[in-house]
Amino acid sequence: MIPELGQFALILALLLAGLQALFGIAGPALRRDRWTAAVVPAVAGQFVMVATAMGCLVSSFINNDFSVRYVAENSNSALPLFYRIAGVWGAHSGSLLLWIFLLGCWTVATAFGTLRLPRDFAARVLGVLGAVSFGFLLYTVVTSNPFVRLDPPWADGMGLNPLLQDPGLAVHPPLLYTGYVGLSVAFAFAGAALLEGRLDREWARWTRPWTTAAWAFLTCGIALGSWWAYYTLGWGGFWFWDPVENASFMPWLMATALIHSLAVTEKRGLFKSWTLLLAVLGFSLSLVGTFLVRSGVLISVHSFVASPGRGEFLLGFLGIMIGAALALYAWRAPKMQSEAGFELTARESFLLFNNILLVTACGTVFAGEMAPIISNAFGLGKLSVGPPYFNPTFLISMLPLLALLPFGIHARWKRGGLGGRGRLLLVTLAAAALIGCAVAFGVFTGAGVLSPVGMTLGAWIILASLIDPIDRLRRRIAIPRAVLGMTIAHIGLGIFVFSLTSVQAFTAEQDVALRSGMMARDGGYAFQFQGIKSLYGPDYSGEQAKIIVTRGGRPVTVMYPQKRNYWVQHMAITHSAIFINRGSNILVALGQDLGDGRWSFRLQVRPLVLYIWIAALIMASGGLIALTDRRYRIAETAADEAAAALAGGEAR
Amino acid sequence: MRYFIPVALFAVLVVLLALGIHQAPRKDLVPSPLIGKPAPSFSLPSLSDPSAQVTTAALRGHWYLFNVWGTWCVSCHIEEPELLAIARTGRVPLIGLDWKDSRRQAIAYLQAKGNPYQQIAFDPGGLEAIHWGVYGAPETFLVNPQGIIVYKYIGPITPRAWVRDFLPRLPAAHAVSGS
Numbered sequence: 001m002i003p004e005l006g007q008f009a010l011i012l013a014l015l016l017a018g019l020q021a022l023f024g025i026a027g028p029a030l031r032r033d034r035w036t037a038a039v040v041p042a043v044a045g046q047f048v049m050v051a052t053a054m055g056c057l058v059s060s061f062i063n064n065d066f067s068v069r070y071v072a073e074n075s076n077s078a079l080p081l082f083y084r085i086a087g088v089w090g091a092h093s094g095s096l097l098l099w100i101f102l103l104g105c106w107t108v109a110t111a112f113g114t115l116r117l118p119r120d121f122a123a124r125v126l127g128v129l130g131a132v133s134f135g136f137l138l139y140t141v142v143t144s145n146p147f148v149r150l151d152p153p154w155a156d157g158m159g160l161n162p163l164l165q166d167p168g169l170a171v172h173p174p175l176l177y178t179g180y181v182g183l184s185v186a187f188a189f190a191g192a193a194l195l196e197g198r199l200d201r202e203w204a205r206w207t208r209p210w211t212t213a214a215w216a217f218l219t220c221g222i223a224l225g226s227w228w229a230y231y232t233l234g235w236g237g238f239w240f241w242d243p244v245e246n247a248s249f250m251p252w253l254m255a256t257a258l259i260h261s262l263a264v265t266e267k268r269g270l271f272k273s274w275t276l277l278l279a280v281l282g283f284s285l286s287l288v289g290t291f292l293v294r295s296g297v298l299i300s301v302h303s304f305v306a307s308p309g310r311g312e313f314l315l316g317f318l319g320i321m322i323g324a325a326l327a328l329y330a331w332r333a334p335k336m337q338s339e340a341g342f343e344l345t346a347r348e349s350f351l352l353f354n355n356i357l358l359v360t361a362c363g364t365v366f367a368g369e370m371a372p373i374i375s376n377a378f379g380l381g382k383l384s385v386g387p388p389y390f391n392p393t394f395l396i397s398m399l400p401l402l403a404l405l406p407f408g409i410h411a412r413w414k415r416g417g418l419g420g421r422g423r424l425l426l427v428t429l430a431a432a433a434l435i436g437c438a439v440a441f442g443v444f445t446g447a448g449v450l451s452p453v454g455m456t457l458g459a460w461i462i463l464a465s466l467i468d469p470i471d472r473l474r475r476r477i478a479i480p481r482a483v484l485g486m487t488i489a490h491i492g493l494g495i496f497v498f499s500l501t502s503v504q505a506f507t508a509e510q511d512v513a514l515r516s517g518m519m520a521r522d523g524g525y526a527f528q529f530q531g532i533k534s535l536y537g538p539d540y541s542g543e544q545a546k547i548i549v550t551r552g553g554r555p556v557t558v559m560y561p562q563k564r565n566y567w568v569q570h571m572a573i574t575h576s577a578i579f580i581n582r583g584s585n586i587l588v589a590l591g592q593d594l595g596d597g598r599w600s601f602r603l604q605v606r607p608l609v610l611y612i613w614i615a616a617l618i619m620a621s622g623g624l625i626a627l628t629d630r631r632y633r634i635a636e637t638a639a640d641e642a643a644a645a646l647a648g649g650e651a652r
Numbered sequence: 653m654r655y656f657i658p659v660a661l662f663a664v665l666v667v668l669l670a671l672g673i674h675q676a677p678r679k680d681l682v683p684s685p686l687i688g689k690p691a692p693s694f695s696l697p698s699l700s701d702p703s704a705q706v707t708t709a710a711l712r713g714h715w716y717l718f719n720v721w722g723t724w725c726v727s728c729h730i731e732e733p734e735l736l737a738i739a740r741t742g743r744v745p746l747i748g749l750d751w752k753d754s755r756r757q758a759i760a761y762l763q764a765k766g767n768p769y770q771q772i773a774f775d776p777g778g779l780e781a782i783h784w785g786v787y788g789a790p791e792t793f794l795v796n797p798q799g800i801i802v803y804k805y806i807g808p809i810t811p812r813a814w815v816r817d818f819l820p821r822l823p824a825a826h827a828v829s830g831s
Contacts, residue, residue: 326659
């Protein structure tokens, strides 16, 4: 009964999304006020239906209803309740439903946020969102229905993939999807502007907070996924340039570029068509990423089981959706020229460089992502593109980006120049170089060429970001939330660069074979193996080793790395033991039983690795602070201004 | 004109991806590199009688289904009724590989649920399953009289899978009945 209810709700949601798209896009175009007025009710109805479907699937999981194929294939009665709920989005169909549900949440938030905006514009935004929902709902209903029944029902389910049995599953996909899907709002704002054929500075102000919010969620989602990979995959990597990681990273790079380009469009009314293009491309990359993950075109640790038909459908959908947006762009963007100019040393130039470099970085990642597909399509054989390609090419655009940042945040708009802060910038650069070299050559040893450069850049970004807030504090001028947010995000970036450099350059890592009682040394720590014991969990069995860690003779901690065999799926999973000592990460992973009492271990000491994720969270929180800035509270202050701006636009 | 560049590039991308889908490594259609290759030859103790041997040499000249299972495997419990139904049709004999199991439990299980297998090889260490490229039970291989693996099915066999995937690959009913 409940699965049928969910199925029914899903079909109703599909119809309502279709109406939402039709009313929102055709209503203003044909000047049918009743259609335009029906958009918000359609949004509400669609959301209620999607939430009902989601609730039905969750309830089938909680109640172990193994007559539902998706539940039977991804859950098991031995699975704890927590993972039965998180397991809802553990595979293709359910994660698609989660995606649609989050899109519904964003749509409802957008409906509230655009209440005070011009009615036709708001209707068009919601109409574009409706078209996106419609496509995904159709995809789910036609190819990936999670409510399909099994006859006869299975006695028990096949269980959840052991890699996913981790608290990370409960948080990582929802956060990441929230960011992914959130970019659809910026896309919808761009679509509405293209449909209207008009774009002004007000538009940028309306779009900015939505973009920033989606960007912040995306940042948290990616960071959490990287942390999850770090301690679950067992061998201590935090970024693998895996095709699916890239699929989330490319929209992030685009969104970062978009945030900066929106700043120019809002402040100066420039870069209009460029900003529109970025808004379209950001979400387009989310869609392409979804396609790459779910169509089976690429092989990755994240790949969902592909089935024929799903890929074709998704490609058709994204072809129509993105193709229409880009065609509309080709038609309408030429009218959106920006008239004003600016000097070479103006902030506009630096933000332009920022955009070019970020888009270049995104392009190099995209090229690496597509290379295996292209070579496969033309029968040139299997090609695998890994870190040897990504690391250097990515660095080529990132180094100038980081080096230009301190100038960019101090350059003045339009006329250019550093506003008398040139000397201060030089002083901070000298201080940063001192810190960078001291850490690279003093604290650690064996530094290469890149590590002092990276550390100097990281430290310089932090110091240069502090100049303006400190100046304002001394002169007792209030710091606007937007400036505060920007400063915090840039400091986060500085910390990120600094700690990433230290991890890349100074990680001590080795594989050792130990017998009980034996000791190994790594990165200044001593590791003593104290024997192994058996382990029994609810749906797995395994081994656990005991390792005593000391530094300079003093005890640091005791670590228990595990290896688990999940007997339902027959998979062996490594659970590394991780301990954080003064920001350094000590990792011990248990390897193979080598016979006669010997076991293999991987020992790893990574200085400052924890700060990589902390830095990402700082960046995201900077974004969240920025979007609470007064000028984005459209509801209170800006309604009149918006109407005035619009009237002005029409007069032109 | 430059505003048309994005949509043109995108059109190229869609064409490439469309080509990519058709070249995509189809995991579901080619589940094993062993298909079309000779089945690994083995000689293992029988589950019911440790002194007797189950050997591939003795299976030559017949079609058979090689089914990897274990009492610890939940999906195998689900598959059991369908295996019994297949055994009743008499279309093809079932050879079992009891994988990483205990002899006592396996015998008790078959006594309680019924035994669909003509012979069962006992592989407590899981070594033989490695030769067959097994990564999770149940897995079922269809082997022809020349000893070549014709088809591999992963997961519990459903009535639909039996009709859709196995029956068309077997020779017509009268041809097998002679064996």
